[in-house]
Amino acid sequence: MNHPTPALSIAGLEQVYDALATAIDQAGADQSERFLVKLALLAARQLGDEALFGELISIALEDL
Amino acid sequence: MHQPHAEPRPSIYYRYQVFDAWLPSQHPKQQRHTVVIAGAGPIGLVAALELARHGVKSVVLESERQVCEGSRAMVFTRRSMEILQQVGVADRVTATGLPWRFGNSFYRGQRVFRMEAPHDPDDRFFPMINLQQQFLEEYLVEAAQASALIELRWGNRVNAVEQGERTARVEVDTPDGPYTLETDWLVAADGARSAIRTLMGLKLEGASYEGRFVIADIRIDLPLPTERLAFFDPDWNPGNTILMHREPHGIWRVDYQLPANETPEQALAPESMKARIDAQLAMIGHAGVPWEMDWSSVYSARTLTLPDYQQGRVLFTGDAAHLLPIFGVRGANTGFQDAQALAWRLALVVRGVSPEPLLASYSTERVAAAREIIDEAGKSTRFMTPPTRGFRLLRDAVLSLSLSQPFVGPLYHWRTSRPHEYSHSALNSPGDDNALFKAGPSHGAPPQNVRLNADDHLLDHLDHGFALLYVTDAPAMPEDLMAVVNSCRAQGLPLRVLAITGQQPGAVQAVTGADDTLADASGQLRQRYGLHSAGSAYLLRPDQHVCARWMTLDATRLRAALNQAAGLNARATTQGACT
Numbered sequence: 001m002n003h004p005t006p007a008l009s010i011a012g013l014e015q016v017y018d019a020l021a022t023a024i025d026q027a028g029a030d031q032s033e034r035f036l037v038k039l040a041l042l043a044a045r046q047l048g049d050e051a052l053f054g055e056l057i058s059i060a061l062e063d064l
Numbered sequence: 065m066h067q068p069h070a071e072p073r074p075s076i077y078y079r080y081q082v083f084d085a086w087l088p089s090q091h092p093k094q095q096r097h098t099v100v101i102a103g104a105g106p107i108g109l110v111a112a113l114e115l116a117r118h119g120v121k122s123v124v125l126e127s128e129r130q131v132c133e134g135s136r137a138m139v140f141t142r143r144s145m146e147i148l149q150q151v152g153v154a155d156r157v158t159a160t161g162l163p164w165r166f167g168n169s170f171y172r173g174q175r176v177f178r179m180e181a182p183h184d185p186d187d188r189f190f191p192m193i194n195l196q197q198q199f200l201e202e203y204l205v206e207a208a209q210a211s212a213l214i215e216l217r218w219g220n221r222v223n224a225v226e227q228g229e230r231t232a233r234v235e236v237d238t239p240d241g242p243y244t245l246e247t248d249w250l251v252a253a254d255g256a257r258s259a260i261r262t263l264m265g266l267k268l269e270g271a272s273y274e275g276r277f278v279i280a281d282i283r284i285d286l287p288l289p290t291e292r293l294a295f296f297d298p299d300w301n302p303g304n305t306i307l308m309h310r311e312p313h314g315i316w317r318v319d320y321q322l323p324a325n326e327t328p329e330q331a332l333a334p335e336s337m338k339a340r341i342d343a344q345l346a347m348i349g350h351a352g353v354p355w356e357m358d359w360s361s362v363y364s365a366r367t368l369t370l371p372d373y374q375q376g377r378v379l380f381t382g383d384a385a386h387l388l389p390i391f392g393v394r395g396a397n398t399g400f401q402d403a404q405a406l407a408w409r410l411a412l413v414v415r416g417v418s419p420e421p422l423l424a425s426y427s428t429e430r431v432a433a434a435r436e437i438i439d440e441a442g443k444s445t446r447f448m449t450p451p452t453r454g455f456r457l458l459r460d461a462v463l464s465l466s467l468s469q470p471f472v473g474p475l476y477h478w479r480t481s482r483p484h485e486y487s488h489s490a491l492n493s494p495g496d497d498n499a500l501f502k503a504g505p506s507h508g509a510p511p512q513n514v515r516l517n518a519d520d521h522l523l524d525h526l527d528h529g530f531a532l533l534y535v536t537d538a539p540a541m542p543e544d545l546m547a548v549v550n551s552c553r554a555q556g557l558p559l560r561v562l563a564i565t566g567q568q569p570g571a572v573q574a575v576t577g578a579d580d581t582l583a584d585a586s587g588q589l590r591q592r593y594g595l596h597s598a599g600s601a602y603l604l605r606p607d608q609h610v611c612a613r614w615m616t617l618d619a620t621r622l623r624a625a626l627n628q629a630a631g632l633n634a635r636a637t638t639q640g641a642c643t
Contacts, residue, residue, distance in 0.1 A: 037461035045471055 066221045066237035068129045076283055076358045077313040078198045080130045085219030088236075088243035097123050098414050100234060100247040102222050102260055105132065106197065107382030107399035108253030109204035113151035114407030116213040117528035118558070118606075120414050123245075124214060125236060127221040127254075131205065134359035135196035135281050137396035138311055143483045143510060145189035146523055146608070147400045153203040154189070160199060162312055163190035167292035169476040176466035177476035179292070186514045186592065188521045192393070192480070194290060194311050196281075225250065225263050225378065232377040249410060250378045253403070258384035264375060268368035268387065270438055275304075275449025276322045276364045277390070278331050280341060283314050284355035293348075294476070296463050300343035303456075305448050308344075315358060318344060319390075321449060328362040365389035365445045369434040373402075373427040381406055386434040389445045392478040394437055401483060401607075402430050408528070408606035412630060417556035422631030425490055433484030440479045447475060483510040486609055493603070493612035493625035500615055503594030504602070511608045514589045516582060517569045522589060525580050526608060529558025530626065533602040534578070534617065535595045536563050541577030544619040549577075552626050552642040558606070559626070564589060605629055 008016070027035035044053045072080035088094070099115060101108045104126035112122045140148070140157065148154040167179035181191035208214040223242060224235035232250040235242055252260040261268075293308040304321035311317055318341055322331050330336060337360060345351055369386035373379060382399030406426050412418035450456035462472045486492070486508030498507045505512055514522040532549070534541065541549075541561060552559050562582055563575035569583040584590055593602060593613075603612040603625050612625035623642050627633040632641040 033457055034461050034464060037457050038465050041458075041461060041465060041472065042469070 065239065065241055066127070066219065066223075067239055068127060068219045068221075070129065073130060073133050075134075075198075076356060077315055078196065080198075081202075082130050083216075083218040085129055085239045086217035087238055087240045089240050094243055094245045096231075097121075097245060097247040099123070099249045099251065099410065100125065100232075100245065101251040101253055102234075103253035103255055103382075103384070104201075104205065104208075104216060104218075105253060105255055105382070106137065106200055106204060106396055107403050108251070109201070109208055110147065110151055110400055111251055111253060111381060111403040111407050112208055112214045113204065113211065114404060114528070115411055115414075116211045117151070118408065118411030118415070119213070120411045121213045122215070122251075123247075124208065124216045125220040125222060125234075126216065126218050127259075129218045131198045131201035134279075134361060135198070135311060135315070135317065137197045137200075137393075138194050138317065139309065139393040139397075140193050140195065140200070141393060141397045141481050142187060142189045142191050143481075144397045144400045145193065146510075146513070147404050148200075149188075149523065150404075150526070150528070151204070152207050153200070156203045157193060157195055157200060158189075160312055161193040161195035162290040162310060163193045164290040164292070164310075165191045166289075167294070167478070169294045169296065171296045171463045171466060174467055176463075177473040179477055181480065184513075186512065186521075186588070188513055188515075188523065194309060196311055196313075196315070197396070199312075222254065222259050222263070225260055227376045227378070230377070248377065249414065251406070251410075252378055252380045252384045253382050253399075254384050256383040256387055258380070260378065261370070261380065261384055264378065266370055266375065269371055270366070270368035270387075271442070272368070273365040273389070273445055273449055273451055274324070275451075276326075276328065276331070276362055277319050277449075278322060278337065278340075278360060278362055280318045280320075280337060280360040281311070281315050281358040282318060282341060282355045283358060284316055284345075284353055285314060286310075286316060286350060286353065295344075295347070297460070298344075298347055300347060301340070303460075306344055308348075320344065322362075331362055332360055363390060365391065365441075365449060367438040367442050367445065369431060369438060371431065373430055374423055379406060379410065379423065379426070385430070386438075388434070388437055389441045389448075391444045391448050392441055392480050394441055394481045397481040398434065398437055401433065404607045405430055409631075412557075415556055418631045419634065421634070425631070429484070429486045429489055432486075436484055437481070444478045485509040489611075491605065491611050491629045491631070493621070493628050495621055495624055496612040497615045498613055501594040501613055504592060504613065505610045506613075507610060509610050511604060511610065512592055514592055516584065516589065520569075522582070523608070525562055525582065526604065527558070527560055529560050529606055530629065531602075531604040531608075532559065532561045532622070533593070533595075533604070534561065534563055535590060535598050535600045536565060536575060537598050539573070539576060541575060542619075545617065545622055546577045548619050548623045548626070548642060551623075552630075555632070555640065555642055557626065557630055557642065564595065603629070 024032045099122040101124045165181040169177040221237045223237045226233040290310045295306040307319040309317040366387040381402040388394040450459045465472045489508045492507040561578045562580045563578035564582050567583040568585045572583045574581045599616045601617040605611050611629040626642050
C-alpha cells in the first residue's frame with residue numbers, strides 16, 4: 001500500500017486481536033459472519049476511502 | 065385457428081369489454097401497409113398514437129380481444145405521464161390514479177429507511193402515480209379508436225415473420241383462419257414473451273435471478289396512505305422480502321418472495337396464499353381485516369436486453385426488446401420512452417423526410433438506456449433478492465446495521481426508473497454551446513418542466529415536432545432564423561417555434577413568426593434553462609430531449625443542428641436537407 005498507515009502500537013494491535021476474538025465468540029458460530037461483515041462496513045465508513053478498502057480486500061484474500 | 069378468450073376476464077373491480085375480432089373474410093384482400101405494430105399493450109398503443117400525431121397510419125395487431133389480465137404495471141413515473149400527456153391520456157390517468165412520492169423500508173418492526181422522491185414545484189405531475197394497467201390500456205384503446213390513422217385488429221396473432229429486402233411478410237392467425245400481410249416496417253411491441261422475438265430466433269443478453277415473487281392483488285380496506293412499503297426478513301417469511309402498494313378502487317398489491325425450491329403452483333395454491341397474506345396483515349397490525357383476492361401471478365427478476373432493437377424491417381420496443389426487474393418500476397416506464405423515441409424517427413423515415421439510417425440511432429440510444437437501467441436495476445435486485453451467499457451476507461449485515469446506523473439507509477433505495485440522457489447521441493449538435501451552459505438540461509437530457517402560470521406548464525406547449533425555444537425581447541423573430549425554419553418545414557420537418565419573453569401572462573404581445581409566445585415574467589423558465597440573454601436558445605427533438613442549445617443562436621448553427629438531429633447532414637447536396 002502506498003498510503004501512509006496510521007500507527008497502531010503493538011499494545012493496540014494486541015487489544016484489537018483480543019477484542020475481535022472475544023466478539024467472534026460472543027456472536028456465536030451462526031452470527032459471526034454477519035458480525036464481521038457489519039464490522040467491515042463500519043470500518044469502511046470510518047476509512048472513507050473505497051479504493052483503499054478495495055486494496056485491503058485484496059490483501060485479505062491473499063494466502064487464505 | 066387462433067381462438068382468443070371470448071369471455072370477459074374475471075375481476076372484482078374491473079369490467080372487461082370483449083371486442084369483436086377482426087376477420088380477414090370480412091375485409092378486402094390484404095393491401096400493403098406502411099407500419100404494422102404487433103401488440104396493443106401500453107407500448108404498442110403509445111407508438112401508434114405517436115405515429116398518428118405525425119400523420120402516419122398504422123395497423124395494430126392484438127392477439128387477445130380484451131385488455132390485459134390483472135393490474136400488471138401499475139406505477140407510472142412523471143416522465144411516463146409527460147409522454148402520456150403528449151398522446152392525450154394523462155388527464156384520465158390523473159383523474160383516476162393515486163399519486164405518491166414516499167417509500168418506506170421496514171426491518172424488525174422499525175422503519176429503517178424513508179425514500180422521499182423530490183417533487184419540484186415546476187412539475188405538473190407527481191414522481192409516481194398508481195393505476196391498474198387495464199385502465200391505462202382502456203384509455204389508450206379509446207384514444208386509438210378515436211384516431212382515423214390507427215386500425216386496431218383484435219384477435220389477430222402473429223404466426224410467422226419473413227424478412228424481405230424492403231418489407232416484412234407477416235402471417236397472422238385469426239378466429240377465421242390465417243392471412244398474410246406485407247408491411248414496410250413491423251414494430252414488435254408484443255411483450256415479455258414476444259412471439260416475434262422467438263420466431264426470429266433472437267437471444268436476450270444479461271442475467272436472470274433465482275428469487276421468485278408472488279404478486280397478489282387483494283381488495284381490502286387499510287387505513288394507510290399511498291406510499292410504497294417494503295418489509296425485509298419478517299418472522300413469517302424469514303430471509304425474504306415483501307412489498308405493498310396501494311392501488312385505486314380499494315385494491316392493494318402484495319408482493320412476497322417465495323422460499324427457495326417452492327414451485328409457482330405450490331405458491332399460488334389458495335390456502336398457501338391465504339396463510340401468507342393473513343400473516344403479512346397480522347405483521348402490519350391489521351390481523352383479521354377481511355379481504356378478497358382479485359388476481360395473482362409469479363415472477364422472477366431478470367435483467368436482459370436484445371443487443372440491437374432493429375433487425376432489418378423489424379423494430380423492437382418495450383418488454384419485447386428488454387426484460388427489466390419490477391423493483392424500481394422499470395418495465396412499462398422504460399417502454400414508453402422506447403415508443404416515444406422510436407415513433408418520431410419512424411415517422412420521419414416513413415414520410416420520406418429522413419433517410420433510413422436515422423432509425424439506427426433509435427437502437428443505439430435505447431440499448432444504451434436499457435444497459436444503464438440494467439446496471440442500476442441489478443443493484444436493487446441484488447439487495448431485494450440476494451443471488452449468492454456473499455450478497456446475502458452483505459444484505460443481512462446492512463439490515464442489522466440499519467437499525468442504528470442511518471448511513472446504510474440509502475442502500476435500501478430502489479433507484480427508481482428515470483429517463484436516460486442521450487449525452488453522446490449522434491443526433492446532438494457538435495457545434496453548439498452545450499458546454500458553456502451553467503444550468504438547464506444538457507445534450508440528450510429530457511426537458512425540465514416549468515410552471516408558467518396556473519395550470520400552464522412549458523411541456524403543455526410542445527407538440528409532436530421539434531421545438532425551438534428562443535429568448536427574445538423583439539416584436540418579431542429574426543428573419544434569417546425564420547428562413548432556416550421555413551426551409552426545414554418545406555423539407556417536411558415538423559418544427560415549432562416558441563418565443564420566450566419577459567412579458568406578463570394575460571397581456572401577451574405575440575412575437576411575429578413564433579407559433580407560441582411564452583410569458584416568462586418571473587424569469588423562472590430562463591433561469592432553469594440557463595438562458596440569460598436575448599438570442600439564446602434550445603432545440604428539443606420531437607421526443608423532447610435536448611439536441612442543441614446556444615448562448616447566441618445564428619442561422620448557420622440552427623441549420624446544422626436541425627440537419628444533425630433529423631439525420632439529414634449525411635446528404636451530399638442541399639437536396640433533402642434544410643438550407
